[in-house]
Amino acid sequence: xxxxxxxxxxxxxxxxxxxxxxxxxxxxxxxxxxxxxxxxxxxxxxxxxxxxxxxxxxxxxxxxxxxxxxxxxxxxxxxxxxxxxxxxxxxxxxxxxxxxxxxxxxxxxxxxxxxxxxxxxxxxxxxxxxxxxxxxxxxxxxxxxxxxxxxxxxxxxxxxxxxxxxxxxxxxxxxxxxxxxxxxxxxxxxxxxxxxxxxxxxxxxxxxxxxxxxxxxxxxxxxxxxxxxxxxxxxxxxxxxxxxxxxxxxxxxxxxxxxxxxxxxxxxxxxxxxxxxxxxxxxxxxxxxxxxxxxxxxxxxxxxxxxxxxxxxxxxxxxxxxxxxxxxxxxxxxxxxxxxxxxxxxxxxxxxxxxxxxxxxxxxxxxxxxxxxxxxxxxxxxxxxxxxxxxxxxxxxxxxxxxxxxxxxxxxxxxxxxxxxxxxxxxxxxxxx
Amino acid sequence: xxxxxxxxxxxxxxxxxxxxxxxxxxxxxxxxxxxxxxxxxxxxxxxxxxxxxxxxxxxxxxxxxxxxxxxxxxxxxxxxxxxxxxxxxxxxxxxxxxxxxxxxxxxxxxxxxxxxxxxxxxxxxxxxxxxxxxxxxxxxxxxxxxxxxxxxxxxxxxxxxxxxxxxxxxxxxxxxxxxxxxxxxxxxxxxxxxxxxxxxxxxxxxxxxxxxxxxxxxxxxxxxxxxxxxxxxxxxxxx
Numbered sequence: 001x002x003x004x005x006x007x008x009x010x011x012x013x014x015x016x017x018x019x020x021x022x023x024x025x026x027x028x029x030x031x032x033x034x035x036x037x038x039x040x041x042x043x044x045x046x047x048x049x050x051x052x053x054x055x056x057x058x059x060x061x062x063x064x065x066x067x068x069x070x071x072x073x074x075x076x077x078x079x080x081x082x083x084x085x086x087x088x089x090x091x092x093x094x095x096x097x098x099x100x101x102x103x104x105x106x107x108x109x110x111x112x113x114x115x116x117x118x119x120x121x122x123x124x125x126x127x128x129x130x131x132x133x134x135x136x137x138x139x140x141x142x143x144x145x146x147x148x149x150x151x152x153x154x155x156x157x158x159x160x161x162x163x164x165x166x167x168x169x170x171x172x173x174x175x176x177x178x179x180x181x182x183x184x185x186x187x188x189x190x191x192x193x194x195x196x197x198x199x200x201x202x203x204x205x206x207x208x209x210x211x212x213x214x215x216x217x218x219x220x221x222x223x224x225x226x227x228x229x230x231x232x233x234x235x236x237x238x239x240x241x242x243x244x245x246x247x248x249x250x251x252x253x254x255x256x257x258x259x260x261x262x263x264x265x266x267x268x269x270x271x272x273x274x275x276x277x278x279x280x281x282x283x284x285x286x287x288x289x290x291x292x293x294x295x296x297x298x299x300x301x302x303x304x305x306x307x308x309x310x311x312x313x314x315x316x317x318x319x320x321x322x323x324x325x326x327x328x329x330x331x332x333x334x335x336x337x338x339x340x341x342x343x344x345x346x347x348x349x350x351x352x353x354x355x356x357x358x359x360x361x362x363x364x365x366x367x368x369x370x371x372x373x374x375x376x377x378x379x380x381x382x383x384x385x386x387x388x389x390x391x392x393x394x395x396x397x398x399x400x401x402x403x404x405x406x407x408x409x410x411x412x413x414x415x416x417x418x419x420x421x422x423x424x425x426x427x428x429x430x431x432x433x
Numbered sequence: 434x435x436x437x438x439x440x441x442x443x444x445x446x447x448x449x450x451x452x453x454x455x456x457x458x459x460x461x462x463x464x465x466x467x468x469x470x471x472x473x474x475x476x477x478x479x480x481x482x483x484x485x486x487x488x489x490x491x492x493x494x495x496x497x498x499x500x501x502x503x504x505x506x507x508x509x510x511x512x513x514x515x516x517x518x519x520x521x522x523x524x525x526x527x528x529x530x531x532x533x534x535x536x537x538x539x540x541x542x543x544x545x546x547x548x549x550x551x552x553x554x555x556x557x558x559x560x561x562x563x564x565x566x567x568x569x570x571x572x573x574x575x576x577x578x579x580x581x582x583x584x585x586x587x588x589x590x591x592x593x594x595x596x597x598x599x600x601x602x603x604x605x606x607x608x609x610x611x612x613x614x615x616x617x618x619x620x621x622x623x624x625x626x627x628x629x630x631x632x633x634x635x636x637x638x639x640x641x642x643x644x645x646x647x648x649x650x651x652x653x654x655x656x657x658x659x660x661x662x663x664x665x666x667x668x669x670x671x672x
Binding site (some may be wrong): 001004015310336337339340341342343344345346347348349350414425426427430 | 601
């Protein structure tokens with residue numbers, strides 16, 4: 001019977017093209033607008049590292065003077081002293097300190113001019129913690145961290161640019177005039193958002209070179225990202241070990257809730273110890289947030305993206321209400337036909353199904369239109385001057401979602417009209433026809 | 434074939450209660466051709482709607498081919514209507530968007546016949562009413578008489594045991610009316626029970642038996658007008 005209902009739906013569309021087009025437009029525009037904004041929202045709020053986001057924790061400590069900020073929240077980053085102390089204590093399953101930076105690279109390849117590359121100065125566990133995939137080689141060693149080894153892990157794109165290949169472990173990269181040995185080449189690593197360091201932009205560029213933190217300090221490489229200092233530093237070096245500045249991100253991996261609780265206790269004890277030693281002035285107030293909690297806290301998803309989504313969903317609702325009205329008109333105008341069909345043996349259920357199939361067909365057509373409009377909408381978003389513009393791409397789940405939303409919406413809109421249609425009293429229609 | 438016992442139908446609104454049928458007793462046997470007559474508003478059409486399972490009765494008992502219809506849900510009623518009954522209406526009630534073939538196909542679709550079986554039955558039914566050559570024409574291309582013949586083809590394509598006709602010649606001229614009546618008589622001769630509602634004495638005279646309904650009560654004229662129960666007249670829907 002389904003094919004019969006499809007055939008009847010097509011005949012019905014042909015019978016009243018204008019009404020059908022109106023409904024397809026209503027569903028298409030509603031779905032198109034909703035899917036455009038939902039796609040953007042989904043991209044912005046997606047878990048950037050789903051396989052480990054519940055085990056990776058961001059550490060915040062409160063080293064600032066008692067006076068000043070009283071929001072109750074510690075600063076977003078930690079001091080170098082705290083980071084190095086926590087790193088040495090190694091109380092987590094894995095831990096890494098880091099900051100963003102950049103480095104001048106002098107290619108050996110003829111015809112290639114020196115250029116700056118986005119870099120990350122970090123410690124060896126970074127790669128394992130953030131599930132970075134190596135195409136060749138691997139991370140540097142803890143010994144390299146301790147002894148400021150002249151080693152580097154580079155991104156695939158940089159390897160291809162410098163050497164025309166990815167299997168370049170052992171080769172040398174001239175970095176700020178210092179030869180650095182390539183120990184690993186990684187595949188594209190660009191978590192979205194750039195959760196492990198939100199100070200360099202929520203949706204930053206792909207980093208090209210990863211260098212031991214200690215080496216970056218030895219070579220005095222330029223760092224990037226925010227820095228908050230609350231006291232002048234004697235030697236004028238804000239990145240020194242004892243500088244009164246927060247500028248380091250510190251992550252720790254803990255594979256169970258009990259370990260997380262124990263680590264939080266450790267941070268409280270550490271803070272108390274620092275206060276006792278006179279380094280901290282405020283009461284211990286450490287924070288330990290996993291990836292999604294950290295992104296929520298930092299409100300990474302822009303408010304306007306949320307508002308746009310709600311507006312678009314509201315628009316879809318208005319479109320659906322219009323579609324309900326149009327379908328009601330369409331179906332009830334066919335009361336006499338429904339009466340005849342009922343007299344000839346159609347049950348209420350048959351009529352209900354027939355009308356719902358017709359509504360679903362409108363949904364499929366609306367879905368196709370909505371898909372085109374969503375594609376167009378995302379194209380427009382990609383041409384906006386926003387940091388996340390490039391993320392606005394329609395992927396397979398959203399493509400399926402567009403169709404699903406269109407069909408479900410039209411079915412929902414068709415429920416009441418189909419119900420009213422199947423309740424038509426045949427006796428009345430047959431006499432009045 | 435059709436047995437109604439003390440069937441009543443009351444239409445209720447907030448203000449008015451209308452008794453369309455009052456304790457109606459009627460039996461139609463296999464092979465019969467029955468004409469139901471009566472003045473406008475007497476309850477003829479209500480009787481036909483109840484007989485055709487298009488309306489529910491308020492009280493009483495109705496057996497259709499031995500099946501007590503009171504116990505049936507909508508699905509079972511629809512199935513019974515599809516399998517046992519054929520309808521012919523005064524205004525033909527063909528679906529204008531469908532050609533003759535597809536119009537006759539409608540009851541067969543709900544019956545669940547295979548494609549081949551449906552085609553055979555549709556062609557056979559249109560052949561019987563003399564319109565096989567026009568099966569891909571739209572209803573609007575036919576005369577009133579031809580449209581009524583298509584409606585008859587649609588009614589008989591599923592081989593119903595009972596054909597219910599509501600003023601089938603009401604919209605036709607006398608020549609076409611005679612043709613349609615001849616068709617119904619032929620069908621009856623082949624074994625289909627025919628119940629026809631009419632207020633045309635000429636048409637009624639061609640039936641084997643007349644049932645007269647007045648004020649919702651039936652009297653079998655073969656058994657004499659004395660069986661008509663004296664009842665108080667009530668406002669009733671047009672029959």
